[in-house]
Amino acid sequence: MKKFIKIVSMLLLLSLLSVGVGGYIYLKSLNPLDVSLMNKNSENKNSEAIQKINILVLGVDETSPTDPRRSDTMILLSYNPKTNKAYILSIPRDTMIKLDKYGTQKINAAYPIGGPQLAMDMVSQLIGEPVDYYVKIGYEGFKQLVDDLGGVEMNVPMDMNYDDNAGNLHIHLKKGVQLLDGEKALQLVRFRHGYAEQDLERVKVQREFLLAMFQKAKDPSTLLKIHRILKTINQYVETNIPPTTMLKYADYLLKLDKDNIKTATVPGTPQYIDGVAYYITDPQEVLQFMDNLNDERDDTAIAANKKDIKIEVLNGGGIPGAATKTADLLKQQGYDVVKIGNVIGTTYNTTQIINRTDDKKIVEDLKKILKNAIVVEDTNGDSNVDITIILGKNI
Structure with a gap:
């Protein structure tokens, strides 16, 4: 069935x-x-x-x-x-x-x-x-x-x-x-x-x-x-x-x-x-996933903007399969994940959300999904994606 x-x-x-x-x-x-x-x-x-x-x-x-x-x-x-x-x-x-x-x-x-x-x-x-x-x-x-x-x-x-x-x-x-x-x-x-x-x-x-x-x-x-x-x-x-x-x-x-x-x-x-x-x-x-799924906030504006936000997910903590797993989770939440890869030469202890947008609601939503992440503002904005997520050992 x-x-x-x-x-x-x-x-x-x-x-x-x-x-x-x-x-x-x-x-x-x-x-x-x-x-x-x-x-x-x-x-x-x-x-x-x-x-x-x-x-x-x-x-x-x-x-x-x-x-x-x-x-x-x-x-x-x-x-x-x-x-x-x-x-x-x-x-x-x-x-x-x-x-x-x-x-x-x-x-x-x-x-x-x-x-x-x-x-x-x-x-x-x-x-x-x-x-x-x-x-x-x-x-x-x-x-x-x-x-x-x-x-x-x-x-x-x-x-x-x-x-x-x-x-x-x-x-x-x-x-x-x-x-x-x-x-x-x-x-x-x-x-x-x-x-x-x-x-x-x-x-x-x-x-x-x-x-x-x-x-x-x-x-x-x-x-x-x-x-x-x-x-x-x-x-x-x-x-x-x-x-x-x-x-x-x-x-x-x-x-x-x-x-x-x-x-x-x-x-x-x-x-x-x-x-x-x-x-x-x-x-x-x-349990965290269910909390996000049951979130009763009015997320109409967030949902409307998700499809316009291009995200790349990079594995910086060396945990096998972490980037693919996180990308799948973000896709389920309505985000457009355009790239999955690994960080070469550096190991990250803490997950980072590198933000190049002005949409604070999107960033807050991502922080809720990636509960141990910190936000890094990229003022140069020199990238073909809006947000880069580097997964650390603390995911």
Whole structure:
């Protein structure tokens, strides 16, 4: 199960419920007890505090003959009605964890060992936040939802051709803007072998498709298809989210703009340990990353300027992979990293942010990401990049 598919379905579900008529129809499909509870809760709707909600999306390929139970995908969908912002956080399935009685495991083993609850507990421990609910869906549900919407228009970035007979995966798409049905959409979001940076570029395409699908789901024309869509959701989506909770957040989600949806991956480093592939995370780094992700400041101006700031990242502390790892983190935050390299002949103990801009907000944002860095103002400005980050031993 690929990471993107499950989160699309949950976001689609919530966005559909944010449409007034769609919510009404869905409410009518609930059993009498649900309706009674909803009516009772709606009396105090305006006075109740709507809190941030974290939803773990599990992709479990239960058709696999070799490993039918492990969660191939784990995604955290978070929505904060206070700021009207959301983020989609990927949890790499190889993330190393410790499980009582089972020792060192990959995080995707939590689901077969202890079901959704253990999976939620492990993700909660990883990110330092409670996980409220879970959602599970598969390939067929994703394809059917796209078809129910009448397809999604998308600019396919390149000709895509890939065949895996053993895995029964066949991808054949032409470059250009086109209306993708469910089958073609599935091919698009699964494709990665033709990209120069396979996973990074695939995530970018998946994010673009997600936002296109999100916008299509909020289109008024979707109301004409609501019965069919809700039937598909009922058939393919498994979740412990109460219908009343979905409807409680509906009015807020209607106002959610795609520009307020962040996408990111839990920071870490792939490593082989005793011949087994793991994704190693540092608890303090993850907590700092989550603090940045949950920052409630109004960063509209910062976000608008990030794409115009050209950054180079240089490894000056001699820590293997540090520059690539930091560059990936900055890209996830929306920065344009144009160069990655090493400092030759000198070792730096302290990370430096060499600034050639007048944008103090950008510099403060970088200091928050690079928590032990100092700022050096370059008044000469003799460089083809706006900011140079030299990583020291203290990263």
